[in-house]
Amino acid sequence: MEVSKSDWKLFRTRIGDWQEAYMGRLTKEYIDLLSGDENASDKFWKLEERIKKDKKHPGVMLELSKGNMIFDIVALINSGVITTADLEGFSDELKESVNFLLHR
Numbered sequence: 001m002e003v004s005k006s007d008w009k010l011f012r013t014r015i016g017d018w019q020e021a022y023m024g025r026l027t028k029e030y031i032d033l034l035s036g037d038e039n040a041s042d043k044f045w046k047l048e049e050r051i052k053k054d055k056k057h058p059g060v061m062l063e064l065s066k067g068n069m070i071f072d073i074v075a076l077i078n079s080g081v082i083t084t085a086d087l088e089g090f091s092d093e094l095k096e097s098v099n100f101l102l103h104r
Contacts, residue, residue, distance in 0.1 A: 001070065001097045007090050008066050011073070014086070015062065022059035022081045057081075070094065074101045 033050065034043050054060055059081035062072055076082045077098070084102075087095050 001093065003066050003069050003094065004091055007094045008069060010089055011069050012064065015064065018076065018082050018086065019059055019062070022057075026054055026060070070097050070101065073098050077102060 030047060030050070033047055036043060038046075058072060058075045058079060062076075065072075073082075073087070073094075077084060084095070084098070087098065
């Protein structure tokens with residue numbers, strides 16, 4: 001499917017907010033991790049490992065590409081960054097393509 005200019009523009013407009021919200025959830029999880037009763041060194045190394053893993057997540061870093069946009073949206077949905085409700089305003093064709101990929 002060829003991505004329309006309007007869908008591409010809307011995606012570029014929303015991706016920053018989606019990622020910001022996801023990173024906000026991560027930050028709260030980090031706070032919980034750091035608030036535990038473990039030794040400071042254990043918390044430090046758990047946090048370091050967690051950040052190392054999280055920074056590769058599409059909710060944190062995503063190389064924007066019009067050709068990969070639908071697959072990126074599917075990855076964002078599958079990883080809990082967004083839901084299909086967040087696709088409000090996108091074309092029906094894009095939503096159908098995303099739905100197809102989610103359920104194959």
